[in-house]
Amino acid sequence: MANSKYTYVRDFELPDPLLPGTFMLFRLDGHSFHRFSDMHEFKKPNDIRALQLMDHAAKDVMTEYPDIVLAFGESDEFSFLLRKSTSLYNRRQSKIVSTLTSLFTSSYVFHWPEYFPNYPLKYPPSFDGRIVLYPTEKHVRDYFAWRQADTHINNLYNTTFWALIQGGDKHEILFSRFAINYNRLDARFRKGSVLFRTETTLTHYTTEAMPPESIPEATPTTGVVTPVSLESSKAKSKSKGSTEKSKQKQKQPQTKIEIIHCDIIQDDFWNERPWILDENWVG
Amino acid sequence: MANSKYTYVRDFELPDPLLPGTFMLFRLDGHSFHRFSDMHEFKKPNDIRALQLMDHAAKDVMTEYPDIVLAFGESDEFSFLLRKSTSLYNRRQSKIVSTLTSLFTSSYVFHWPEYFPNYPLKYPPSFDGRIVLYPTEKHVRDYFAWRQADTHINNLYNTTFWALIQGGDKHEILFSRFAINYNRLDARFRKGSVLFRTETTLTHYTTEAMPPESIPEATPTTGVVTPVSLESSKAKSKSKGSTEKSKQKQKQPQTKIEIIHCDIIQDDFWNERPWILDENWVG
Amino acid sequence: MANSKYTYVRDFELPDPLLPGTFMLFRLDGHSFHRFSDMHEFKKPNDIRALQLMDHAAKDVMTEYPDIVLAFGESDEFSFLLRKSTSLYNRRQSKIVSTLTSLFTSSYVFHWPEYFPNYPLKYPPSFDGRIVLYPTEKHVRDYFAWRQADTHINNLYNTTFWALIQGGDKHEILFSRFAINYNRLDARFRKGSVLFRTETTLTHYTTEAMPPESIPEATPTTGVVTPVSLESSKAKSKSKGSTEKSKQKQKQPQTKIEIIHCDIIQDDFWNERPWILDENWVG
């Protein structure tokens, strides 16, 4: 039963490499999450357990794939930035899109009981993903600004909408009144989640680059900031890691992933962490 | 904080439609499953619980996506055939690849405890996926023949390999001896899993087309064969909305998904189920 | 002055193979030919010299590329069908599109003086091209039917439009009157040009397949129907021709390209020339 006569079918699988020298932006969205959040009684307008679970899954993805240097999440979506020099899976589009989507999904279902101990999953949720290429840092900055501005707009609307709904017929509660108090809301809801990779001991950048206010907030999610050794990732072993990299195992700096909820539209976040878009950063 | 100045970044997301009029073959593989099966002590050479869990996840995907008319699984891989007229997600490649991979993964983790009640998952597993287009039925037939021939080759090798390993130093146990007894093995291991959609009451095709030996085996996976409305396919292809689906439920022919472990290289399987590749089948 | 430090830029050229097992339809259109035809005083509604020049260029392209089995032209457009098994330039899209467009253009300019002896070209005309893939013979048939139906519609409109224009203020000349006489028009204008490859001596197909009415019309263009030896084409020499083919040089049948102006929407044309869509035809 030789299968050689059928192997020609492999020729129909066409190459799908992504253009070198460009940033890959991997974007992931919940599939039919309106229904999913209803079925699992998510709190309105924001359910902190659901958001922390999203953050947890995102951190798992970043831990597994060291070439992801930044991630941003809000609601049921997450965006991941891969360094532009990445050769992950030889930059094959379907391989990257499917694997990252799969790991995020898997982690989400796997960790669900930690965040919803009394609400077992009723059915398996799913996500869709896609990759968009951006040629320059400006495009990348504008992409993340677009998502955070969207976070603000959606949250402002949802917050006031649900305040009116939950306020019943007390219509004296006005839209404007909520807007005034908006800034008192948890930064997580207003700003979304920002995950980035940093070194445990920043030797390449002066500590001035890390002012006190950039210390991760003590949220349950970020309470345990796991130090991530780049080499510990099995993901790099095959086609992902270069042989040179594995040779460098001993010398490599320890890195960790931090989660904060801050503005990423203005320059401060980026100026304080220049290594995020620095292709030469060894971390 | 208008976000209009950033929305130009959306223009970088390029269309990725798949050629119309061709069969989509969605192929899914376990990611680093050698390590995963070691860590979770899968039985060698075949772990029936792991295979049944794969089948279960595959059936969940077929239930959700009525345009999948056939699936074939072996080891840690699964192949799904979408009818060539499908307009699922407007045939956008990344959307289809990522969503199907995600749902399969989610179902796999979700149902894990049913098949491994005493072995909690140690970490979230992942899969990768891709789509290959095939223009004709012959290509489709040859693709599935290729995978089933591969199943045979791998299983024959693994079965004899592990027999020798587990036989310790009793080297009189020869390769050829195992090959002789090979055909007594569970068909599941030799043939893989074949899932296809059929009508509960076959009105369009005579019952002669369903010989007794094609009745699904009473595995835990197939014990509950969920009736699936296929007519909802068109509606779902557009919006994937569940509301339209439930409204149309009554009028459509009842369909179910069956799992068998039989030869799909020869003509019999196909001749007996002509509706599988029949684009006009209403089921 | 080693150039090795710059050669990395080659990695940005991505592969663009076309799906195997599908028909390639190469379509070519005149670029700004409304202006071009005005500047060169083409006769209205149809200029037979311009159409014959198009036919000539199309025949040159077919002569150079033996995997083109059929071509159809009308006005300033031409469509070429490549056999679905073609491995021309390894099915690289840009290579095929650009080379065929270039050769057609070159031939058009080169042969211009033969058809417009008293009208030297005022400036170099250009064309654009693209490839569309079709999975089945039915798609191919429908594509050509679409173009010929379009020929009819355009020609009927143009013929009546220009009759009214040229008829001055004699408005009693009605649209319907011209339509009545429409069928007396030259078949070239009503049906467009159909070029196909055939054997000089049809040994594989009976001569009944070639009824008298399919003999090429004695137009200046088709007056000299050049017998084309497939091997005479230098195009096949490199990646285009397989080594096996060159070995078969001696035995191969002589082929020629014929031009007729007949209906290709109904079945007759296709039934009488079954070799056109026959992948196993050696010609």
Added chain:
Amino acid sequence: MANSKYTYVRDFELPDPLLPGTFMLFRLDGHSFHRFSDMHEFKKPNDIRALQLMDHAAKDVMTEYPDIVLAFGESDEFSFLLRKSTSLYNRRQSKIVSTLTSLFTSSYVFHWPEYFPNYPLKYPPSFDGRIVLYPTEKHVRDYFAWRQADTHINNLYNTTFWALIQGGDKHEILFSRFAINYNRLDARFRKGSVLFRTETTLTHYTTEAMPPESIPEATPTTGVVTPVSLESSKAKSKSKGSTEKSKQKQKQPQTKIEIIHCDIIQDDFWNERPWILDENWVG
């Protein structure tokens, strides 16, 4: 004879937009030019008439497409740089590749008699083309450096090779001897042809940026430098219509295309003409 039942075939033509925000490098090569140059008795190692004809065709292409800001030619190849913000033909790949290849080819055949008055073309030559995307100016610089370094290597080899061949059996003429005299060769052969767009009156950049040595050489090709309106670029990008273009002619800055044969690997060429890579240059 309605053609509506066939129009579905148009859906098989898939979109092929090129990533925004990246430089398009259009590269064109002669097809089987070894044979073509033999058949038309090109002088060895360099035929100045053939090179000037290539330059002429390149200038015609730049004149027609104002979004081309730079071109480089050697031997039978030419490279064209389109500004990264170009929206020419909505950045559709096949449209751009085929149209530019076609116009170059057409111009080459059209102008042939001016450069080879006593050698009529024996058959129509053709070219192939492709587009490579480059994200940054550095990639663009390195691409052109790669081509010019290649020019040098090829020319050095060809010059010495043909000197030996033409020197007959006088083998005392050594490879090294020719290399010593190499720098006395025409810069055109050593450096290739560089075409760029500039303003007739440089108002945006100081005249210091245009040192005397960058004045175009008085070749027949550059003798007539056609003023080209660059502002028409936007209008042409959409419709490529000539009517809009002529209406806007008056208001726009006059530009011209210059041809020089100088080094483009070092910084000088680029520093002296900063507008070439300046997206905001109105010219």
